[in-house]
Amino acid sequence: MAGGIEYLQSSIMPEKGTFTILVDKADSGKRLDSVVASCISDCSRSLSASLISNGKILVHGTLKKPGYRVRRGDEICGFIPPSEPLLFEPEPLEIDIIYEDEHLIVINKQPGLVVHPAPGHYTGTLVNRLLYHCPDLKGIGGKLRPGIVHRLDKDTSGTLVVAKNEVAHNNLALQFKSRKIKKRYLAIVHGKIDSDSGTISLPIGRHPIYRKKMSTTSRKARSAETLWRVVERFREATLLEINLKTGRTHQIRVHCSAINHPVLGDSVYSNRKALKNIKTPRQMLHAWRLEFTHPATKISMSFEAPIPQDMKELIKALRTSPAERGATGGG
Numbered sequence: 055m056a057g058g059i060e061y062l063q064s065s066i067m068p069e070k071g072t073f074t075i076l077v078d079k080a081d082s083g084k085r086l087d088s089v090v091a092s093c094i095s096d097c098s099r100s101l102s103a104s105l106i107s108n109g110k111i112l113v114h115g116t117l118k119k120p121g122y123r124v125r126r127g128d129e130i131c132g133f134i135p136p137s138e139p140l141l142f143e144p145e146p147l148e149i150d151i152i153y154e155d156e157h158l159i160v161i162n163k164q165p166g167l168v169v170h171p172a173p174g175h176y177t178g179t180l181v182n183r184l185l186y187h188c189p190d191l192k193g194i195g196g197k198l199r200p201g202i203v204h205r206l207d208k209d210t211s212g213t214l215v216v217a218k219n220e221v222a223h224n225n226l227a228l229q230f231k232s233r234k235i236k237k238r239y240l241a242i243v244h245g246k247i248d249s250d251s252g253t254i255s256l257p258i259g260r261h262p263i264y265r266k267k268m269s270t271t272s273r274k275a276r277s278a279e280t281l282w283r284v285v286e287r288f289r290e291a292t293l294l295e296i297n298l299k300t301g302r303t304h305q306i307r308v309h310c311s312a313i314n315h316p317v318l319g320d321s322v323y324s325n326r327k328a329l330k331n332i333k334t335p336r337q338m339l340h341a342w343r344l345e346f347t348h349p350a351t352k353i354s355m356s357f358e359a360p361i362p363q364d365m366k367e368l369i370k371a372l373r374t375s376p377a378e379r380g381a382t383g384g385g
Contacts, residue, residue: 071134076128086130099224100227101134107120111131112130145178153355158226159187162211163213163359185200188216203215210339233299235344237343239340242294246288247292247294250283257272258272278308290372320337332372338365
């Protein structure tokens with residue numbers, strides 16, 4: 055068996071979740087957190103890393119870092135605590151389901167819907183709805199984010215995939231981390247962009263002063279790359295198709311603001327005035343298409359979420375503006 059895993063046996067019954075892993079040649083050189091996650095079916099890599107950092111998992115009785123490269127013959131001993139009970143309740147509220155099977159569910163998230171509970175949002179979230187629709191999600195991927203592999207901002211609409219078991223969760227998380235999942239967005243931004251396409255390569259990190267914001271001038275920034283293509287031009291705005299090569303927090307909003315074309319309706323990253331006689335009830339950002347490999351069948355899958363009504367109405371208003379008519383661009 056990979057990793058030489060065997061649960062402890064002794065004259066005294068060990069606590070549930072106690073384990074020993076004997077590292078074999080095949081796993082030598084791999085990260086400690088990765089080896090634990092691959093051997094323990096109910097332990098994700100993020101949970102493994104957290105337990106290692108907190109001294110719950112040791113190598114030869116010694117504390118190591120999650121990135122420690124294991125060696126053949128290493129004895130990894132640890133304890134996986136039972137999942138903590140959820141602090142919020144399932145709620146029988148509507149979910150717009152695009153696709154569902156026993157392993158995952160793909161959702162068209164409506165604008166204004168918070169994905170997972172957080173201070174100020176413990177009810178009415180997507181997670182609350184999912185727990186009613188899929189009761190078995192409890193404990194998958196973490197106490198407060200059962201099944202959630204990625205998220206969308208509250209006012210961003212569109213496609214979002216949720217895992218329904220631990221194996222699917224680990225597989226999809228790995229696809230996101232290795233950038234194998236393709237995410238395409240539609241965004242309406244301020245100003246008319248003359249070029250048909252382009253790339254924004256600016257690192258993103260926590261804003262040095264406003265800690266709830268992200269910034270391209272952070273000292274501890276991580277690389278980020280956003281590809282964009284013009285779909286349609288209007289007099290004072292441009293409709294873009296955006297392809298994310300990385301998945302940093304607020305990446306599209308931060309990058310568009312950095313090139314002086316912030317997303318329309320973005321109250322955080324835009325200091326532009328609202329367009330005359332045109333209302334933007336939220337940030338005009340929509341997760342249009344999502345492509346990934348099914349964690350069980352290994353079949354490539356692609357899903358699209360239709361443009362939401364408020365975005366359709368804004369595009370119509372921009373097209374029928376008495377000023378210059380829109381023109382297609384970008385091919």
